[in-house]
Amino acid sequence: MSSPCIISVAITGSLPQKANNPAVPITPTEQIESTHEAYEAGATLVHLHVRNDDGTTSSDPERFALVQEGIRKHCPGMITQFSTGGRSGSGAERGGMLHLKPDMASLATGSVNFGAIVYANSPQLIDDLAQRMLDNDIKPEIEAFDLSMIFNTAKLVERGLLKSPVHLQFVTSIPNAIPADREVLEIMIKQFKRVCPDGTWTAAGIGKYQLILNQWALELGGHVRT
Amino acid sequence: MSSPCIISVAITGSLPQKANNPAVPITPTEQIESTHEAYEAGATLVHLHVRNDDGTTSSDPERFALVQEGIRKHCPGMITQFSTGGRSGSGAERGGMLHLKPDMASLATGSVNFGAIVYANSPQLIDDLAQRMLDNDIKPEIEAFDLSMIFNTAKLVERGLLKSPVHLQFVTSIPNAIPADREVLEIMIKQFKRVCPDGTWTAAGIGKYQLILNQWALELGGHVRT
Ligand SMILES: [Zn+2]
Numbered sequence: 001m002s003s004p005c006i007i008s009v010a011i012t013g014s015l016p017q018k019a020n021n022p023a024v025p026i027t028p029t030e031q032i033e034s035t036h037e038a039y040e041a042g043a044t045l046v047h048l049h050v051r052n053d054d055g056t057t058s059s060d061p062e063r064f065a066l067v068q069e070g071i072r073k074h075c076p077g078m079i080t081q082f083s084t085g086g087r088s089g090s091g092a093e094r095g096g097m098l099h100l101k102p103d104m105a106s107l108a109t110g111s112v113n114f115g116a117i118v119y120a121n122s123p124q125l126i127d128d129l130a131q132r133m134l135d136n137d138i139k140p141e142i143e144a145f146d147l148s149m150i151f152n153t154a155k156l157v158e159r160g161l162l163k164s165p166v167h168l169q170f171v172t173s174i175p176n177a178i179p180a181d182r183e184v185l186e187i188m189i190k191q192f193k194r195v196c197p198d199g200t201w202t203a204a205g206i207g208k209y210q211l212i213l214n215q216w217a218l219e220l221g222g223h224v225r226t
Numbered sequence: 227m228s229s230p231c232i233i234s235v236a237i238t239g240s241l242p243q244k245a246n247n248p249a250v251p252i253t254p255t256e257q258i259e260s261t262h263e264a265y266e267a268g269a270t271l272v273h274l275h276v277r278n279d280d281g282t283t284s285s286d287p288e289r290f291a292l293v294q295e296g297i298r299k300h301c302p303g304m305i306t307q308f309s310t311g312g313r314s315g316s317g318a319e320r321g322g323m324l325h326l327k328p329d330m331a332s333l334a335t336g337s338v339n340f341g342a343i344v345y346a347n348s349p350q351l352i353d354d355l356a357q358r359m360l361d362n363d364i365k366p367e368i369e370a371f372d373l374s375m376i377f378n379t380a381k382l383v384e385r386g387l388l389k390s391p392v393h394l395q396f397v398t399s400i401p402n403a404i405p406a407d408r409e410v411l412e413i414m415i416k417q418f419k420r421v422c423p424d425g426t427w428t429a430a431g432i433g434k435y436q437l438i439l440n441q442w443a444l445e446l447g448g449h450v451r452t
């Protein structure tokens with residue numbers, strides 16, 4: 001049995017700046033063209049963080065709308081996924097662009113230390129974001145930074161706030177969250193399959209870990225991201 | 227090979243009130259006598275949360291000092307462990323009683339959702355509390371509410387902020403943190419033994435789960451708490 005592997009592209013996260021790498025796409029035009037290149041190279045899903053002109057992170061719905069419109073024009077059929085990550089604003093602001101109805105949006109199902117900060121996703125915020133995704137017919141990509149987030153995902157399905165089958169990303173190698181470790185990844189996959197048997201998954205690592213995670217994901221039956 | 231099992235008693239957490247159960251010890255005198263009863267019944271370690279007279283939670287060093295003094299008098303040789311838990315104040319305040327040099331103090335090594343709230347333990351706060359425990363010759367009881375906290379514990383040992391062997395408690399069944407689940411407990415123990423091979427451990431559950439966790443802990447080689 002074989003099923004197609006989806007290649008996602010995260011053209012940028014919320015942090016890297018031109019000073020780190022001149023290729024980091026910041027303006028809507030740059031983000032659209034960066035996505036277009038990945039699309040031509042075979043990516044079928046784009047994970048988006050928008051930025052202000054000075055490169056700082058943003059959750060401005062107008063920015064998201066511009067990038068979304070450009071991608072629809074340049075990359076027909078590509079799946080767009082908006083980040084609702086914690087660096088893009090606080091509380092409900094993080095879902096302020098969901099009325100744009102991207103195909104997908106990210107949803108972290110718990111709190112964890114993330115580098116030097118506490119990445120706070122209160123149960124109330126998680127419920128609110130999940131409800132807005134349901135209302136706008138957006139498929140969530142669950143972001144699991146730790147083991148409890150897998151069980152929290154299953155509880156959201158039970159409560160009707162997430163539709164089955166869920167799609168989940170194991171996010172590894174963020175300092176102070178789960179490490180990029182093969183044994184830990186296998187544990188996470190096994191527990192996910194136990195509580196969400198029909199779920200699909202992918203795995204992410206930061207920096208040098210991404211390629212390692214891609215290899216493990218391909219070996220273990222997941223999708224991949226760049 | 228056999229080694230003695232340590233029975234800890236948590237005479238109260240930070241939440242239960244007289245209205246929930248008239249036996250909940252609130253005043254220093256009540257807490258001392260409640261500990262004394264457990265001591266006579268075989269407990270060798272007491273985990274302490276102090277309260278204001280109205281029953282609300284407190285991290286007042288004077289309260290801790292009163293209870294500590296009474297326990298030393300009534301329960302010779304009993305190990306005292308102060309809670310630095312999040313409901314007992316915010317930030318550095320949570321360690322404001324560590325100069326009293328209890329034998330042990332609790333230390334959560336990450337952040338997690340805890341019921342309806344975000345139990346925030348930033349990396350900076352964790353480092354500060356660990357350093358104060360080192361300075362005061364206090365043995366931490368690591369509180370692991372999720373898998374990443376085990377890896378964070380090992381990193382604190384590597385950085386010299388925790389002394390080996392560490393003692394760790396798996397805290398299960400808090401809604402939105404890890405569930406009371408035998409398979410999950412075995413995963414946590416295995417990963418803990420992998421990164422802290424000489425560590426000792428215990429396991430906690432809330433309400434009806436505590437007895438189940440005690441049974442599993444005895445079967446799997448841990449210490450127990452009531
Ligand atoms: Zn992202």
Ligand SMILES: [Zn+2]
Nearest residue numbers: 032033036074
């Ligand atoms: Zn183009």
Ligand SMILES: [Zn+2]
Nearest residue numbers: 239273309311
């Ligand atoms: Zn406690």
Ligand SMILES: [Zn+2]
Nearest residue numbers: 258259262300
């Ligand atoms: Zn007495």
